[in-house]
Amino acid sequence: MAKEDARIPAEIGCLDTENLRVTLISTVGAHCDVWQTAGYHFEREKNRAFDMVIKRHTLSCNSLDVKIYRRDYGMLKKQLHDIIPEAIFVRTRIDGEENMLVLAQAFTPWFNLANPAIAEDAIPLMAKLHKARLQLGLFIQTAKEIRTNQQKVIDLYVLDNLVLDRNKEVRYLDSFEVFFHEDLLYMIDDPCEDLREKIDVSVKRLAYLEFLLASANELAATLS
Structure with missing residues (x-):
């Protein structure tokens, strides 16, 4: 849904949005719009240009929210x-209200890893990518340990969260609410069905990633 040569439709305290040309990448993330800009110059680093993803939080966000987002990331x-891309979480004002912006290292998604519907393509692809398999193994192990020890489920509900980039390396591209808190399903009397669905989908996709990695490793062994 990329919309090129646009501007962010908001007044943001830390960015010159009037003169910043961006491409709209997504509006389907957790409470955020995602934009990308190429060749951005920061005031203190005029001689360096950065390709940057700009994630604008679309709901109100106080200092405690920012602290939690930054801690989890x-x-x-x-x-x-x-x-995980390098990222800066910035407390700023958006349209005059206290809020948050994330400025993140830009990676271009090339292949979606968490989609079971394309397993037939993913398995032979990953079988040829040794580094990506190691990265995926680390991701799976970490996600399982965090769920076991902290009752947090890493967000795989949005399909574009876990991808191969153009260099065929694994990247996790979410920034806001990277975890769903599974213990909330048992701590409150009437948990939100939306939360339950997001957790269920994320858990199923993590299980699929385990299957993908095992299948790719098995195929890779026959190719060597």
Whole structure:
């Protein structure tokens, strides 16, 4: 749904949105619009240009929300390393209201990994990609450990969250609400069905990723 040569339709305290040319990438994420810009120059680094993804939070977001988002993202970054893009969580004002913006390292999705409907394509592809299989194994192991130890389910509800980029490396591209809190299903009397569905889908897709990795490893062994 890319919309090229546009501008972000908001006043953002830390960005010159009037003169910043962007491409709209997505509006289907968790409470955010996603834009991308090429060759952006920061005020303090005029001699360097950056390809950057800009994620604008579309709901109100206070300082505690920002702290939680940053904490969860940082935990994933620490454990998953370069699978998680570099990102800055910025408290700023959007259209005059306190909110949050994420400025993230830009990666172009090339292949969706968490979609069981394309397993026939994914298995032979991953069988040829040794580094990607190692990355996927680390992702699966980390996601399972976090679920077991912290009752948090990594968000795989949005299909574009886990991808191969153009260099055929695994990237997890979500930034806001990277976890669903599974314990909420048992702590409250009437849990939101939307939350239950997102957790169920994410758990099923994680199981599919295990199948994908096992199948790709098995096929790779026959190719070597």
